[in-house]
Amino acid sequence: MKQDKISYGELENSEMINVFEYFDFPLFFISRTPDNDLYLNYYFKEVSDDVNKRFFSRISTKEHLELLQQRISVLGLLMNLKNKNRLNYLIIDSTVENPDAKINLIKVDDTNLEPLSFPETDFFVEYDHLN
16 A cells, blocks of 8 residues: 555455454554555544544554554554654545545644644553454
8 A cells, every 4th residue: 555545445455453442433443454564543533424534554563563562552653653754644435435536645744733633641552342
């Protein structure tokens, strides 16, 4: 997957391997592509009825393990990804049916960081709804 655009089909073909927060749908999870790339997905905002906004970033196996083994906190990982210019906004419209439709990935930086998008308090992952 490229970091500037992704298709709805690429998202649908990814497998959720860890779900850390769930409320009606997965809010915070790690997905794996058919190419074995890992992606952090962190929902934080409903834009409208069918549109949501989340953080989205490719992560390394090491970052994934650090998160699972509680060697890095959620806020710590999000901040590291932002500071390394690897954190993106992903805005998903659930009414889109064309798997080839592209979604722009918007790099998160100090000029566009939404004030309430990061967790209010830091925490470590504790429970995986899939395992």
